[in-house]
Amino acid sequence: MTGPALDARVADAIARAHQDEWARVVATLTKRFGDLDIAEEGAAEAFATAVERWPADGIPPNPGGWLTTTATRKAIDRIRREKKRDDKYREALLVFDDEPLEPLGAIDDERLRLLFTCCHPALAMEARVGLTLRMVGGLTVPEIARAFLVQETAMARRITRAKDKIREAGIPFRMPSADDLPARVDGVLTVLFLIFNEGYLATGAGTDPVRADLTAEAIRLTRLIRGLLPEAAASYGEVIGMLALMLLTEARRTARVSSSGELVTLDEQDRGAWDAALLAEGHELVRTRVLAAAASGQAPGRYQLLAAINAVHTSARDTRDTDWSQIVALYDQLVRIDPSAVVALNRAIAVAEVDGPEVALAAVARLEAALDGYHAYHATRADLLRRLGRSAESRAAYDRAIELAGNTAEAAYLSRRRDQLG
Numbered sequence: 001m002t003g004p005a006l007d008a009r010v011a012d013a014i015a016r017a018h019q020d021e022w023a024r025v026v027a028t029l030t031k032r033f034g035d036l037d038i039a040e041e042g043a044a045e046a047f048a049t050a051v052e053r054w055p056a057d058g059i060p061p062n063p064g065g066w067l068t069t070t071a072t073r074k075a076i077d078r079i080r081r082e083k084k085r086d087d088k089y090r091e092a093l094l095v096f097d098d099e100p101l102e103p104l105g106a107i108d109d110e111r112l113r114l115l116f117t118c119c120h121p122a123l124a125m126e127a128r129v130g131l132t133l134r135m136v137g138g139l140t141v142p143e144i145a146r147a148f149l150v151q152e153t154a155m156a157r158r159i160t161r162a163k164d165k166i167r168e169a170g171i172p173f174r175m176p177s178a179d180d181l182p183a184r185v186d187g188v189l190t191v192l193f194l195i196f197n198e199g200y201l202a203t204g205a206g207t208d209p210v211r212a213d214l215t216a217e218a219i220r221l222t223r224l225i226r227g228l229l230p231e232a233a234a235s236y237g238e239v240i241g242m243l244a245l246m247l248l249t250e251a252r253r254t255a256r257v258s259s260s261g262e263l264v265t266l267d268e269q270d271r272g273a274w275d276a277a278l279l280a281e282g283h284e285l286v287r288t289r290v291l292a293a294a295a296s297g298q299a300p301g302r303y304q305l306l307a308a309i310n311a312v313h314t315s316a317r318d319t320r321d322t323d324w325s326q327i328v329a330l331y332d333q334l335v336r337i338d339p340s341a342v343v344a345l346n347r348a349i350a351v352a353e354v355d356g357p358e359v360a361l362a363a364v365a366r367l368e369a370a371l372d373g374y375h376a377y378h379a380t381r382a383d384l385l386r387r388l389g390r391s392a393e394s395r396a397a398y399d400r401a402i403e404l405a406g407n408t409a410e411a412a413y414l415s416r417r418r419d420q421l422g
Helices: 003-033 036-057 063-082 086-096 110-118 125-136 141-147 152-168 181-200 212-228 236-250 276-295 302-315 324-337 341-355 357-365 375-387 391-404 408-419
Strands: none
Touching: 003 036, 003 063, 003 110, 003 125, 036 063, 036 125, 036 152, 110 125, 110 181, 110 212, 125 141, 125 152, 125 181, 125 212, 141 152, 141 212, 181 212, 181 236, 212 236, 236 276, 236 302, 276 302, 302 324, 324 341, 341 357, 341 375, 357 375, 375 391, 375 408, 391 408
């Protein structure tokens, strides 16, 4: 095999190993040494060594095992080199202990422990997001900083403070108990949903309106937790709902922004451009998991209902074929478990298709106090007022929505709709 072909093959193997093994290596070292800094640096040094060694030595038969062993040795070298705490040195000797460790919680998997540690409720939400992307996702600090439009130094400090908080507060590297598991899984899903949403509708000037790297990472991490969490877990259904919701949303990504950089709303999208494979997988999860569970008497959770709503939207061949009555009924269920103003706003949009814009506008008006600073509230008002022929009020609402919009594609779409008022 020629040199360039070998280099490409090795590069691909390293990239694949990074995606598949990073979280496992970090989690294994965290369990051994009880220190996220040591685990992170050991893993990073192991991959750097792979870049140096694999082109000459060849790809090892077990890349994950090679990386874990190398990372462990790097971690021990660092501990010895820095002459750190004696107890850390003793912990390093655990790598030579063949006795299996006792399970630390309801489920025993290092990567799940790492994910729950990074998403611990004692950490601020922005810290959970950054730490999860770094420690579990394997993204570099510059990549995370670019994704959330902050300086690299600020993101590095945020992640460092989160690791310090874990150390100082004595947050254990273990699975939650069976009783705590549902609430903790919900916390993890919240973090993953925030990551997905930032990619789906990126905020800030000077960035792409859609960040496919973030949506892909959120889906990958959700697949990870689905594969690690047993189906018997009480929160498994919500994990399935989250995955289905992400897949059905991601399937529409290429049709969501026009060539001129303007948002294309669902009713105007080219449905033939949607990703058929992602749609099929998402619909299958809703049909066999969400709807089947509901038929057996299990009450669906928030993400399961959102996935079902998206399934109705994406099952129609044309927007005119959308079953809006079913969508309203699903929102009625969602409002009972999540009576937030945002859910009520989305329900009102569906109500407009069933009962007309005047009924919907009355429902939206009741949300003003809660949502006055939310661009989607004013965009919804603008559209309903436009449909009622109240152009001056609609224009003012569009102006406010454009002012608040944090996404360039949305702002372009709203500006065009406002200018069409005449």
